[in-house]
Amino acid sequence: MHPTRVIGLMSGTSVDGIDTALVEISGRDLDLKVELIAGETYPYPPQLREQILELGAGAAVSMAELATIDDAISRTFAEAAQFIQVGHQAATLIGSHGQTVYHRPRQGAGELGYSFQLGRGSLIAHLTGITTVSNFRSADIAASGHGAPLVPRVDAYLLGDSREERCIQNIGGISNVTYLPAVSDNWLSQIRGWDTGPGNSLLDLAVQHFTNGAKTYDENGDWAASGTPCYPLVEKWLSHEYFHLPPPKSTGRELFGVAYLHQCLEDAQGYQFSTWPADFLATITELTAVSIVHNYDTFLPRRPHQVLLCGGGSRNIYLKRRLELLLGKVPVSTTDKLGISASFKEAIAFAVLAYWRSIGIPGNLPSVTGASQEVLLGEIHGNYC
């Protein structure tokens, strides 16, 4: 059978642009193969990015404004899909995650979560002429799941191993882990995954705050690396109930966003810093690293044999170094090492989820999201194949 050429589109909680992957996919599960043909981060027009960040921070907007933003996001996603195909053979399927603007995690078993992604699959399909799968989270939520994280099933088949236990650690705006035990019988039911807490969201906001918006992130973690973390403050922040909540759990900028950063800045007033704001940035970065390791030590049966990072935060050299130090003997590298692009893994995952949807394979893992059953993820728009 010929591989299927699929485009994955994803814009996450950092709103740093639309991660776009053009891939060739074959196989179904343990034989699943993905080849990345091209990967790009397609930028949002700056004004649209601002509007999305405001929406995510809880700004009140009219339905008319919301419709306009949704149109603009759909169009930009379609442009991203067209751009990635230039100079390549065209794709026959798109998996579009869309742009999360609101996520209400399930509060407990039996309670309903809610997750809202903008960017309509129907419009993307019409504008590109390519069948498009979108709205991936709603079926899992309807089955009482969190609707997140959804990448773990893809991680399992692309990065699982028959001998060793691995943690795949995504560090985007929010951080999430996929824990993969060694492949065995009943393997899928033993896989775990959840959002560990903040990734770069607080650090990005802090950098914007201290540079009056001139910078949007701490490149390579250089600024934080020039400071020293304040451990009593990290301890205080670590007492936040989210870090102690057992999985399944998910979160977003609703919790670890602007209001949380302001609380952190207020908390910092009570402590001594020799280099401000570098020490504060080092302390915020430490919270990400410490909370990841705290999640492992609290909720995993044991530490994994190795940790493979992905997401933009895997390029933060200082954060990676802090994780290495905290994890002691556990080696930390990136998924690039296993041939899966750390920068485009989420976009690749939504291409795979669309492909699974098109051939009738469920995309969620109930052991991860807490859903009552496996379900087909996503709605199919257009039929241009």
Ligand SMILES: Nc1ncnc2c1ncn2[C@@H]1O[C@H](COP(=O)(O)OP(=O)(O)OP(=O)(O)O)[C@@H](O)[C@H]1O
């Ligand atoms: N060279 C770099 N050095 C340090 N940080 C970086 C670098 N490149 C990217 N980042 C960080 O990664 C972030 C983007 O990561 P990514 O695209 O994985 O997030 P996302 O997909 O939007 O979030 P999520 O996974 O929560 O949905 C940027 O906002 C920035 O903080």
Ligand SMILES: CC(=O)N[C@H]1[C@@H]2OC[C@@H](O2)[C@@H](O)[C@@H]1O[C@H](C)C(=O)O
């Ligand atoms: C609601 C939403 O968009 N959640 C994202 C976000 O970004 C990281 C973390 O929070 C993750 O669980 C999830 O995305 C990834 C792609 C997932 O579903 O696996």
